[in-house]
Structure formats: structure tokens, C-alpha cells
Amino acid sequence: MQQIDPQACPTQGLSTFNKVICLAILLSTLLAIIETEPVLTTNWPQLFWWANLAFLLLFSAELALRIYIAPYTQAHLAQSRWRFLRSGWTLLDLLVLLTFMPLSEKLPLLVIRLLRVFRIVRLSRLTRFNASLNLLIQAVRKRKMELGISFIIAMSLLLTTSILLYLVEGSSNPEDFGSIPRAMWWSIATLTTVGYGDVTPLSPLGKICAGITALIGIGIVAMPTGILAAAFSEAYQKAKVQSGPTEQ
Amino acid sequence: MQQIDPQACPTQGLSTFNKVICLAILLSTLLAIIETEPVLTTNWPQLFWWANLAFLLLFSAELALRIYIAPYTQAHLAQSRWRFLRSGWTLLDLLVLLTFMPLSEKLPLLVIRLLRVFRIVRLSRLTRFNASLNLLIQAVRKRKMELGISFIIAMSLLLTTSILLYLVEGSSNPEDFGSIPRAMWWSIATLTTVGYGDVTPLSPLGKICAGITALIGIGIVAMPTGILAAAFSEAYQKAKVQSGPTEQ
């Protein structure tokens, strides 16, 4: 129990103490997210101040407890309190704790923002979160050649269509297509089918080129998507078999 | 016949009476949908008044008939008229009937709207509708772990990209990216490829980050989609085998 066990969170055998900490991490993340919204912090400044204080106390108590019980656990990470304190995860926890303290208004805006955002790092302590990301990393690694090739193809198409629209629309619409990087913004939005619509070709020839691009290109840019989905399903099936047939 | 048999609607053996009721439910739902449009209700107020009256009478007659014949059916739900009347489905039908009555103009707008929308609940009495939703629920339940993991991954990516754009664009474009929840609106629209275009990064650095986000992220957010489609096909195949090889 010297640390939140990486396998503990999703299992039924999780202790009540760890469940409370898991929940507190999720809530503190939510708080960190909505605290960036000025409308809320202006209207209820006290609420956020008190909530942050509560989380600061809770997580401090948790860390103190973990440091105190470190010698009594047979974990391989820490044999003594001092060693436990020096470990990377504990130092990270300490750093995150600092960000819960009321921040001076005199700090530059970007620093305040970075410190607030830093709290969200605690999410990485949640097992389920970590296991999910590991599965994705495995899936990407297993098919990295196939993904790489389809990514190169997608990039080539992106470059080709950007150049095409740059040459066709560049003169009549210099603000949006006056350079290849500018045309790329349109190209990415179109070929991924996001289609913001902030940038569209205006000349008839540009529209014809864009229409053909959209019809032909979408299938090619969607290829990594299909490969990734298949790879993830495979990696999941493999992980399920390894961990035993607990779920059908 | 004491109630619309849950298996009755799609089969060929459906009685003419039940067919009429099924059609009436569909038509009354359509009426409830288009009645919310002020342009139509202002131009043809009489039409909606009479149509609602017709449906009120039809569904009242249906309910009265069902109550009357309740003792003569060997259904397990109701042995007497009183017991049938007390059952949950009958009470729901009665509630829905009330919403077909001409509504007082003095009620608050939201109450009128809720009452009108409530009529659509009757759709749940249609078998085909119910069976379809059950199939979807089965599909989701069967793959809930896989869906859950891919949903966590999608959420993480959503959070990461929102934070990225919040830090990069937050200062220059505070209206759209001035907080993580605001950046999330952009992030959801982009990673699901909806791309409304009401919110787009304006700074070059923001556009570069957004472009990379779109190219890498879409495959990851599309993963639950692929898993769900496969799960639904599986659940459908299984249901078809269980109900016998009636269709090829």
C-alpha cells in the first residue's frame, strides 16, 4: 500500500482508502480544468480557493501517510522513508502538491496557466488511465511500419494537394492560399474531413481541384485510422488472453 | 392482446387492429415533432388542434378496449381490469394521453415543451424500435471493457489537445481558447471531424498545433466507432442465430 498499486484501481479488491484517493484525483483534475474558465473564477472565487485548500490538505495527508508507512511495506521501491521520499513518483507528487497552493497574482499568465495545468499530471497515477495508454502504445508499436508507410502516403498527398491549390488559388486568394504552409491548413482540414470552412477555394478552377482532392484523397488519409483501429483491437485481444479469461 | 405484444409489430401475423395502432403511434410522433415548429402552428392552428383531438380519441378508445378485454386474455401481466389499470405501462399510456389534450397557453414555455416531447415516449411501445435498441445495448455491454479503454484514450487525447491549444492560443484568442473547457469545444469539433468552424486557431503556432492534432488524433478518436460497429454486427449475427435461420 506504500503507493497506489498500478494494478489496484480497476479491481474490486481496492481498499476504501485507495478508492477515495482515486476519486479525489479525478475531482481535482475536473477542478483544475474548470478553474481555467474566467467566468467561473470571477463569480465564485471563494469556492475554488476552498476546494484547492481541501485537496491540498487531503493529498498532503495522503503523502505523509505513505511516507510514514513506507518502511512497513515490502515494496521493492522503498525500504526506508528517505528512499521513498527520493523516488521519482514521490517527488512528482510533491511538485503537484505545490501547484494546489494559492498562486500569487504577480506571476506571468503563462506560468500560472502551466502550474494549473500541471495538476492534471496526477491523472497518470490512475491505473486504468495508464493501462489504456499502454495498450495504445503497444498497438502503435506493433504496426509501426504499416502506420509509418500510410502516414508517408498521407503526407505526400497533403503536400501534393497543398501545392496544387497554392498554384491554382495562390494569386486570386493570397491570404488563404498564398503559400504552401497556408494551403496546407486548408488541405489538412479537407483531407481529414474536418472542414472548418474558414478557408475555401473561391475560383471555379480552385473548387474543381478541391472537389477532386476531397473525393480521391479522403480514402487515402483515412488509411492510418483503419490500421490503428485494427491494431488496437488486436492488442486488446492479446492483453485479454494474457491476463486470463476473466471476461467474455 | 391485452397490450401491444412486444414481439408483434414486425411479424406478418400482426392483427389489423395492432397495425393501425402502430401506424397511429408513428403518425402521432411525427405530429408531435412538427407541432414544435412555430411557423406551422401559427399558419394552421386548427389542423393541429383537430389532429390532436383525433389521436386523443383513438388512443382513449384503444386504452378503454384494452382495459375492457383485460380479464379475457391469458396474459401474465393482468388478471383483472383493476390490476391491468395499475400496471406501469397502462399508467404511462394514461400520462401520454393527457399530453394530447389542448394545453393551456398560461403554462410556462418549458412545461409545454416537455409535455409535447413526452408524447414521443409512446414510440417505445413499438416492438421494432425496442428490439433495435436492445441489440445496441447488448453490443455495448459485450464490449464494454474495450469501448471503455478506447473512450479513456479518446478522452486523454481530447484533454491533451485542449490544454495544448489553451496554452498556445489562450492569450491571443481568449474568447475561444481562454480556458480548457472553451478549448475543449474546439477539440471535440476537430477530433470528431465535425469541424463547425465557429472556433478555429488564428495564430500560426496555433494552426500548426491544430493541424498536427487533426492528423494524429482523428484515428484515435475514431477507435470507439470501429469497435462499436464490429460489436453491433456480432450482436446482430448472434441474435439472428438464436431466433432461427428465418432470414438469409
Next chain:
Amino acid sequence: MQQIDPQACPTQGLSTFNKVICLAILLSTLLAIIETEPVLTTNWPQLFWWANLAFLLLFSAELALRIYIAPYTQAHLAQSRWRFLRSGWTLLDLLVLLTFMPLSEKLPLLVIRLLRVFRIVRLSRLTRFNASLNLLIQAVRKRKMELGISFIIAMSLLLTTSILLYLVEGSSNPEDFGSIPRAMWWSIATLTTVGYGDVTPLSPLGKICAGITALIGIGIVAMPTGILAAAFSEAYQKAKVQSGPTEQ
């Protein structure tokens, strides 16, 4: 040869005469499409007049030739010139021929437009075009139950999200969400990921509901797409096996 053989166009054994007619049909369709553009017809009115006259003469000559040689072909459709003339396809050809004649300017605009568009019907005489559509119809028919169920689920979700946004945004944004049909326009654009952006929720609560809708709903609305693609691939494989292993 009394009619363009339904299996003829894509095969290598197609006669030069039929090849010319196939090409002429494609070109006349292209002409019919671009002739609707007022910028082109205003600038080069003579070009379209002469092109239409050429096609009128070519297709008249073709039809006359077909009528003349009808008795000499052993087709089951026509034994005599009169019978061939009375057949449905010949009458359709005659009707299409009429639309190539110079249209009076006094006709109502919609009638002129319908007559012009009617020329495109000739495309249906092309074999490759017909065979492709037949394959799609077969694919849809084979999986009509599965497609139907996933379509009902998609419709339910569409209705649910429209009602949700109508209740949440209807008061603050009556122009775009003031009725269920209006909200449905947004709902279709969002759940199909088209995302025009002409209609977006403005209130924070509306945006939260829309964001959750987008994240959850897209997978469900995309289900028919996946089923259709699989059904089409199956139908194609089956058709290839039946027509013999001519292509690998």
C-alpha cells in the same frame, strides 16, 4: 445489336459503333451538366446550341439505324420495326431526344430545368453504370434487416439529441433550435460529422450537450456506413465468383 447490349459496354468485344455511342452519351451528360451554369451559357450560347444539335443528329441517326435493323436481329425484344418502336426503352430514347431540341425561352424555368436534367437519364443505358447500381441494390437487399435496425437506432439517436438541444437551446436561440425539426438540421449535420457550422449551440449548457452528443453519437450513426461497406464487398466477391475467375 438492335439495342445497346446491357453486357456490352465494359467488354473488350464491344463494336466501334457502340463505343462511339457510349462516349457520346457520356459527353452529352457532361454537356447537360455544364449547360445549367448560366455563366457558361451566357458567354458561349452558340457553342451549346451547336453541340446540342450535333448530339440530336447523332442520337437520331443511331435510333433510326436501330429501328431499321430491328427485324434483322434475333433479339427477343423486337421481331418487327413497329414492335421495337413501341418498346419502353425506345420510347424513353425518343423522349430524351426531344430534350436535345432548342427549348423555347417562354417555358417556365422549372420545366426547362427538368427537361435539361432529363437528358442525364440516358446514362442508364450504359452497362457499367447499371451493373454498379445493381450490385449496390443487391448489397442493400442482402443486409436489409441489419441496415434497417442500425438505421432505426441512428434515427432514435437523432430524435433524442434533437429533443435535448431543443429543450436546452430552444429559448435562447429560437431561430436555430426553436423547434425539433430545426434542431434536427443541427443534429444531422453533427452526427454525420458534416458540421456545416451554420447552426451551433451558443449557451454553455447547449455546448456541453452538443459535445457529449458528438462524442457518443458519431459511432452509432456511423454503424450503417460500416455495414453497407461490408455488404458491398460481399456482394462484389459473390458477383465475381459467379461471372468466373476472369480477374484476380
Next chain:
Amino acid sequence: MQQIDPQACPTQGLSTFNKVICLAILLSTLLAIIETEPVLTTNWPQLFWWANLAFLLLFSAELALRIYIAPYTQAHLAQSRWRFLRSGWTLLDLLVLLTFMPLSEKLPLLVIRLLRVFRIVRLSRLTRFNASLNLLIQAVRKRKMELGISFIIAMSLLLTTSILLYLVEGSSNPEDFGSIPRAMWWSIATLTTVGYGDVTPLSPLGKICAGITALIGIGIVAMPTGILAAAFSEAYQKAKVQSGPTEQ
């Protein structure tokens, strides 16, 4: 070594010289892309001048070296320096080299743009890039019949929906739907789910038609995408087996 070996770039056994050239080609492509952006060339004109000079010298030295050592390599392409110089790839390299020279400001804008863009052609010398595109071409060729049929179906749907919206919206919205080609721009944006939003139907009937189009059509237009992804995966698996089980 007389030329960058087509199989060399991605392998570990690539010589340091070739690695430097590969990197230089990627960097010069990046330079050619960002050099089209007027904001950058106006602010740092000297940077681009010097970078282009450096690439000119590097690639000239490379080409001179290749010409010098041509007789000492046992390549089948060149036995003598003169023959190597006359080969297509060498001439292409020479042409690309010319585009790195400072361009006269007196040339027409389009010519300058074409010359700059021409530098990107050097990317085709990279093996990994070529192998990826070959795999895609193989995949397309293998399934060309299936892709062709689904493309014809997609085109038919595109034409049908364009005609529908042209007839319905053409009169009330002539700027966007006043001809079939104009309606096609909307149709492509909608059926590929790009959805720019620059063109949307405004009349209720137009919106109903567009909504039905979006719901039914997207699955059909997405079919080539699915076929292409499957074909690419197949072609990749086959290529992997042929090149030996080096990667799992």
C-alpha cells in the same frame, strides 16, 4: 553507390554519405515549402538566400562526385561518365539544381512558383517515399474493379443529389445552387462529410432534402475508403511476406 540506391534509405546499412544526402533532401524540401510564405521571406530574406546557396553547393558536389565515380561502380545504369550524365535521373537532378539558384525577380509569378515547387520533386529520390507510393499503387491496381464500381456509385449519388438540390434550391439560392456544377460543390462537401459550410441550403425543403442526402449518402460515398484501406493492408501483408519475416 553511383546513385542513391532505391533500397538503401530505410536500411541500417546505409552509408553515412547517403544518410547526409537523405537528410539534406528532406531539409531542402522543408525549405522549399516554407520559402513560399511571404511573411518569412520578407523578414529573413538573407536566410533563404544563404540556405539555398548551401543546398546548391551540397547537391552540386554530390552530383559531381556521382559523375566522377560512375565508371568505378558496377551499376547497370551507367558504364561511363557520359552515359551516367545522359540518364533520366541525372538530368532531373540537374534540373532541380537549377531551381536552387537565385531566381530573377523579373520572371512571372507563376513561373517562379513552379520553379520553387519543382524542388520538391527531389523527394522522389528517397527510397522510403517511393516504396510507400508503390505499395499504394499496387493496392489500387489489385482492387481496381471494386474501387471503380464503388466510385461509379459514388459519382451517381453525387450527380443525383446535385440535381435534386439544383431543382429544389436553384431558384431561391441561385448563387450557390443555380447550376448543377454549383450544387456539386455543396454535394461533394456534404457527402464526403467535409462540410465547409460556405454553401448550405436555406429553404425548408432544401434542408429536408439535404438532411436525407447526408443520412443516406455518406455510407455510399465512404465505400471506396473502406475498400482502399483493406486493399492497402492486404498489399502490405503480401509485401512483408515477400521481403521475408524480418518484422513481426
